[in-house]
Amino acid sequence: MQATLRPALKRGANWGLQAAFRAPIMPAMSRYRLAVATTFALLLIAGALTGYWLWARQALDSGIAKWRAEQVERGYDIAYQGPEFAGFPFALSVTFREPRVVTPQGLVWQGPPVNGEAKLWDPFTIDLRFPGLHRLVLPAGLAEELGSTPERKQADVSAEEASGRVVLKSDGKVEMAMVDLGVLQVSGADIETVTLQRLTARLGPLREGDKGNGGDALDEVDLVGEALFVELPPGRGGPLGDAVARLSFDSTLVGGIPPGKPEEALPAWRDGGGRWRFHHLVALWGPLDLRAEGRLGLDEALRPAGLFEAELKGANKIISRLIDSGEIKPEAALAAQIAVAAMGRPDGETGETVLAAPISLRQGLLYLGPIPLFPVAPVL
Numbered sequence: 001m002q003a004t005l006r007p008a009l010k011r012g013a014n015w016g017l018q019a020a021f022r023a024p025i026m027p028a029m030s031r032y033r034l035a036v037a038t039t040f041a042l043l044l045i046a047g048a049l050t051g052y053w054l055w056a057r058q059a060l061d062s063g064i065a066k067w068r069a070e071q072v073e074r075g076y077d078i079a080y081q082g083p084e085f086a087g088f089p090f091a092l093s094v095t096f097r098e099p100r101v102v103t104p105q106g107l108v109w110q111g112p113p114v115n116g117e118a119k120l121w122d123p124f125t126i127d128l129r130f131p132g133l134h135r136l137v138l139p140a141g142l143a144e145e146l147g148s149t150p151e152r153k154q155a156d157v158s159a160e161e162a163s164g165r166v167v168l169k170s171d172g173k174v175e176m177a178m179v180d181l182g183v184l185q186v187s188g189a190d191i192e193t194v195t196l197q198r199l200t201a202r203l204g205p206l207r208e209g210d211k212g213n214g215g216d217a218l219d220e221v222d223l224v225g226e227a228l229f230v231e232l233p234p235g236r237g238g239p240l241g242d243a244v245a246r247l248s249f250d251s252t253l254v255g256g257i258p259p260g261k262p263e264e265a266l267p268a269w270r271d272g273g274g275r276w277r278f279h280h281l282v283a284l285w286g287p288l289d290l291r292a293e294g295r296l297g298l299d300e301a302l303r304p305a306g307l308f309e310a311e312l313k314g315a316n317k318i319i320s321r322l323i324d325s326g327e328i329k330p331e332a333a334l335a336a337q338i339a340v341a342a343m344g345r346p347d348g349e350t351g352e353t354v355l356a357a358p359i360s361l362r363q364g365l366l367y368l369g370p371i372p373l374f375p376v377a378p379v380l
Contacts, residue, residue, distance in 0.1 A: 079100045125166075135157075137154050160183035161180070269298075313352050315368075
């Protein structure tokens with residue numbers, strides 16, 4: 001009996017030992033294969049991410065280069081160190097150091113480093129940051145208007161907050177650009193200080209619009225801007241005062257202004273059918289509370305010419321200030337007061353006179369309805 005059982009026990013023991021050693025082999029192999037597959041997948045993802053980042057970097061670099069070339073062709077001189085790219089692998093950032101731009105009109109801008117960031121899936125939309133000191137060297141004509149001597153034509157603009165966004169097309173053209181500046185101060189040698197709480201602007205998008213005088217379709221570009229809480233130098237605000245609470249507009253510029261000197265570019269823009277449409281125009285300046293919409297152009301003497309449908313408050317106070325400052329003749333003041341009384345209506349809440357009347361600029365004069373108020377100077 002024992003002899004019979006021994007071989008069976010021996011076979012069972014051998015089987016048990018073999019099973020004990022064989023059992024872990026399959027899970028270990030599975031873990032090894034899983035690790036290899038995971039590593040391979042991670043390598044594929046890393047390779048794809050690297051390739052995509054390099055593509056996005058190249059696309060952005062190419063778009064910036066094309067934009068710069070287009071501006072140089074238009075007469076601008078644009079210089080900077082860079083662009084320097086960073087942010088790999090999950091972001092795409094770009095830095096321009098020592099940027100400098102000279103316009104065809106001779107205005108020079110030098111600013112702090114400009115830092116931008118684009119999403120990997122949208123490399124042509126660049127969010128920008130550029131707070132700090134912005135230095136402007138003004139053309140001689142503008143410098144003289146601001147009271148600067150020809151030798152000291154510099155203005156410094158300090159911006160505690162400065163951000164923006166630029167959207168480029170693949171061919172380097174700007175689809176849209178916007179800027180948001182906060183806590184601004186404009187100063188300089190022989191230039192009186194101006195401060196602004198906030199300044200925002202948006203340009204674009206560019207699109208094909210109506211036909212001009214030559215029969216060709218003119219480009220249209222939206223132009224939106226707002227300035228809040230502007231403090232002018234003492235006495236520079238004229239009869240409206242030196243504190244501007246708000247100036248804002250939503251407009252469309254019809255017809256591209258060609259590059260070159262203003263005395264050549266502006267007449268070409270005018271003669272080609274160029275005009276400026278204002279969808280909304282708001283001015284809160286001293287006693288003036290103006291809401292208007294209309295259009296502007298330039299006449300043969302390069303004076304603003306156009307028509308606005310306007311609603312304004314504070315007309316009587318403005319007329320009184322114009323009389324006190326001697327900027328309006330007594331007979332014109334009397335006619336304006338009569339017109340305000342005839343066309344105005346009392347506000348339901350404040351009782352203040354609200355005047356709904358056309359404001360026109362023609363033949364070098366600004367008219368309130370049929371009443372001429374004061375002359376309008378050429379833009380150049």
